[in-house]
Amino acid sequence: MDITKLAGAAKRASGVLAGASSTKKNQALLEMAEALERRMGEILQENAEDVAAGRRKGLSGALIDRLLLDEERVHGMAEALRQVATLPDPVGEIVEGWRTAEGLEIRKVRVPFGVVAVIYEARPNVTVDAAALCLKTGNAVVLRGGGDAYHSNRILAEAITGAVMEAGLPGDAIQFVTTREREVLVDLLRLTHLIDLVIPRGGEQLKEFLVEHSRVPVIYAAGGNCHVYVDRAADLRQALDITVNAKVQRPGVCNAAETLLVHEAVAGHFLPAVVKELSDRKVTLYIDQKARDHLGEQWAGLALATERHYATEFLALEMAVKVVGSVDEAIEHINQYGTGHSEAIVTQDLESSRRFSDAVDAAAVYVNASTRFTDGAVYGLGAEIGISTQKLHARGPLALKELTSTKYIVTGRGHIR
């Protein structure tokens, strides 16, 4: 497979897509939704091949579930496409505009990046989601999915590419990389003149691979080692609800909490209640010595937390617990072990909330709310391609705006310097 040729075709298509009207792009999204539903049978058949191969290979139940498509899930993908069609088009927005002293008119206008490569792992729906968000923002997309979902991804890409062409836009705007060779991926990551941006969707390993090998700019949506800090001035009822919600409502996602920090002044009251509640919900706890002292005999059987626990994103019903002496100690712990994703404080004290919000280095800081809220749709930003934990370009939900760049357009009347 000639990856340079493929990326070149995407680059050429990106020029057409950048100038496409919102109406045409939305029409393509609706055609894509219809194509998925029309070709349901084929899609489920190809997916069944992947699932069978995955079972033979001994993939875990959780991974098989990620891979699996059924009618409901395919309808869900189609609905997501129709949803993206309803969102406002960020391309062409005048972000800022002014006139200089000499009378030059300056406009800073939102424009597509050009070609966005999305590198992803198990879930086949990413094929459709990523293509939809890129198309909506006028970007051509190069899709490189995981090997386990190969047949599913290929048929999905084929279906949506056909739909794009039916809507009168270039089919080359969606490129599906059919090979899994690592060398081809590395080559792709070096095409700085053809690829404008790479977005990895996957675990820390994938991110590390891209940071190491990519010469193309990367926005990474990385892991979340998130914390809930219960301050001495916390409303303990809120603290209990928030801690339990942040841990158990959906433990496998990046904005779930992994460590609970409790101010020593309220540890005596709060810890027995929260430990009971979490234990009742089958959360395995790793506590520090101070917490053990506060909890007493009844919970003497809980394991002691180690450095490793504080540094782990469990993504499961496990949680580390630590007693701290001050809001500053909580901040220090978070800035040391956190991954800059979502961090919460529970407090009624204005100065503590301010100090925490200012000093915690993360994409999203919560005051009296669960870390679980970090999400493009919840924020009202519409569909997202992930949560950025980096500081360049976009931090937090990567929604439509974040898939665009800007350009200055400056108009004069023969102005010279």
Place this chain on the structure above:
Amino acid sequence: MDITKLAGAAKRASGVLAGASSTKKNQALLEMAEALERRMGEILQENAEDVAAGRRKGLSGALIDRLLLDEERVHGMAEALRQVATLPDPVGEIVEGWRTAEGLEIRKVRVPFGVVAVIYEARPNVTVDAAALCLKTGNAVVLRGGGDAYHSNRILAEAITGAVMEAGLPGDAIQFVTTREREVLVDLLRLTHLIDLVIPRGGEQLKEFLVEHSRVPVIYAAGGNCHVYVDRAADLRQALDITVNAKVQRPGVCNAAETLLVHEAVAGHFLPAVVKELSDRKVTLYIDQKARDHLGEQWAGLALATERHYATEFLALEMAVKVVGSVDEAIEHINQYGTGHSEAIVTQDLESSRRFSDAVDAAAVYVNASTRFTDGAVYGLGAEIGISTQKLHARGPLALKELTSTKYIVTGRGHIR
């Protein structure tokens, strides 16, 4: 030299700096200005050593001039510092803010990056400029300057670091890398947990080195192969002024024009006039066969342009000339050879200007104005650290805002999902 220790000290200082008030930061900037003027003698003495060494080494006159400091230039640096102190502080700006349906209050707030490394070449004033812009934006800075300016850079860094401490801010916020070993630079570029951003200030070679070796996100301020396109509907008086200005007003800078594209419908009238004017101003021209046909006998001695000329950023009194058949041919040429910096069209035709503005892939597009306007101060953005030709995070002038990231601060009343 322990680069990890140095970066670690910068990281710790960045925490203090992020919380520093605008008043205190501005005070530090004013102290820095005073320190430069107070230590004028030492600075000129150290600079004289660099200049002497440069002469022994056989540096060109242009490079010696870049290196050279005199009283006027040091006063100029001090004035630039006082100017930065007057600019608004971007840190703390609420970029956006809204309330969700569930009553969560979301604010997107401008925050410093943390630690910014600036890698630069000849001019010693970058030591002061980069430190000032980083300090103003609450970032600690790691300065790694060119070897030829070593003594100048070291004394300047020492003077401004002392001033920062006098203002009650941590001296560790300005770190000067004293070694020139390439391995140390490569190590620095891998400290992803300590360095948040790297900005190269130098030529394409330095940029390529960083793209290859940096694991830390890079914003590069790269070269400009800029064009002026004279449309068939151009006001030819404006076209002449703009072409001459874009080429000769300051040929050594990145927003100077390197190639002139002329629509064939006006080539017969325009080319003789512009070629005469440019030749009178000592510009060496490389023209294509069509231009030669239009120009006739009198200019038969001009060299023919090759691919290499179209691809070159001359940064000198040289210019390539090409006749094109349409605005689309001009756009295609620019998107093939341009570096995405500044591109101008001269036209009175609305559709041509719109087509050009939309389709040219560059940081700044000019309609009836010279490419020379791309500059933070000219745009009214204040001091800049360079012009970004990349699409991620910042495109065009890198002023104060572009040296910041954002953070979401979300406030609830015990909100859970």
